[in-house]
Amino acid sequence: MKIKLTFWKFVFLVLIAAGVYATVVRFTRGLGQTTNLSDQFPWGIWVGFDVLCGVMLAAGGFTLTAAVHIFNLKRLQPIVRPTVLTAFLGYLLVTVALMFDLGRPYRIWHPLIMRNPHSVMFEVAYCVMLYTTVLALEFSPIVLERFHFHKAVRIIHGAVIPLVICGVLLSTLHQSSLGSLYLIMPEKMHPFWYTPLLPVFFFISAIAVGLAMTIFESSLSSKYFGRQLELGILQELGRVLLVVLSVYGVLRFEDLLHRGALRKMVQPSYEMTLFWLELALALIVPLILLSQRKLRNSANGLYVAAVLVLLGFVANRLNVSVTSLESSAGLHYVPKWTEMAVTGAIIAAGFALFSLAVRYLPIFPTEVLSTVPSTSQPRVPVPVLDNAGN
């Protein structure tokens, strides 16, 4: 365990060092020196991964707060705090990443006063800004509690339902709008990924990823922070994930069918390879895994399925933002190492901030909430609610 920790600390330091170097190059020499972007290919991984995937991976925040506070699924309560923490950190890091990508980052506030309501990016900018504020408020009781500001905590708790409703609405809007960003490029994008349904797909997949991210992060927390695994909760999330993925899969198939893109799926091409990679990771393998009751109810099965869903939809966002545009641009975009270094450092910072928060703030509930059902007897899930009452 000790060796493992040192290893990860070493990885962390390397990533941060590389990131600091790339940051210096970025802000002293400009985007041309730091990235492989060009006039033909103006958006790379800082948009495709840092922003599109960053926002998507933070979708657990609205998914879970809606489940607990709106749909009243109280048994999910124990994992709300770590999920809100993940979401809040996610949006903060997206904002940091945006500062690297914008040519003039000190003007990031311009959309506040220079409005263009016809621009999808204007709408995304507003929603992300407002939702980050909502997340800060949803997260604030954890910090306030730590410093015993009980009156302030009570005020926030009183406003929690309107806050959650605002959060869900804002998330619905900008998660889908990140897909709408690409609606204006019909002639540039490959037919696998250009569809009028892009906003719908981005939204549904954000829910799937929000669930997968919650499973992933709970599993990691139980491994590295000595947390008891809330397997009963994760099994529940796994079942919902199965349904959401199925809905997404059916809709995706119908869309490809109606747009006549199905036959392209069997015509070998660069795009076809990456399309199948995305489908396999995001849909095919997770659906097979989650449809097996034994795997769906086991901690490892859920973990593997969740990781695949995360990778699959990261592939999807990169396919939409990079792969689908390469052939019309007439080039293959491969990020420069400094681009990857910035992204790597941002991810590393995310993990570090999460563990710092876990160490110093009351993120996990202190009381024991459920016994861990043994994996060999998956069909005895003890309802968490009843146990908590005992």
Next chain:
Amino acid sequence: MSRALLYDATVCIGCKACEQACADQNKLPYSQAVANEDIQSEHKYTVVLTRSEHFMRRLCMNCLDPACASVCPVGALRKTATGPVIYDEGRCMGCRYCMAACPFSVPKYEWGKVLPRVRKCTMCPDRVAAGQQTACAEACPTGATKFGERDDLIAEARQRIHDNPEKYVNHIYGLTEVGGTSVLLLSSVPFEQFGYRAELPGDPLPMLTYRVLSRIPDIVPLGGVLLGGVWWITHRREEVSAAEGHKKNVRLRVVKGESREN
């Protein structure tokens, strides 16, 4: 009212006087080396392309309903009533959405600068506003690039094709592409040979995003009421069961637990 440029490739002699005039007008360096560059860039807003003995100009099409202006989150790009699509560098935050969205891939970026701007032909807005023609049209020795009212230029282009049908591809490029552009092109060889997309839709591209965006004001109150309603129903159930007493509540939970087991 709306001004435009008509470029007739069959009249062009490839002298590149338009390139020189454009560089002078926009205070860009111009030399033999720049003249030899055959792509638009942050220091070259218009290019005369040569394919065997055929010529073709590339410049900002100054669309009637431009995608770049529609996507710009801060309104740095704007279509003026007289025709030019202009750029306000004081607003631009450098997100490059205009570059990603432009169907002609026209806007260019100052990649080498720490504080980059977007660069493109803006159809000499100051000259046009003062009633003058664009620098390129004024410099053209053969009249291949002609400045005028868009409607007049369309009529003239039609007349030229009608008079010499064997000389032209029967198509005015920019008449209907993405809803029409303020630059109109005539050619004797297919436009695709010079990188002009043939399959562009006839509707303005901003419609594609606006169709979605315009629904937001409806979605917000609808979603708010829906979510509030769900919250009310789910929590009402709880209140009712609490009111009906602890004993029954326990029984309910047992029933629920059993049904989950099945």
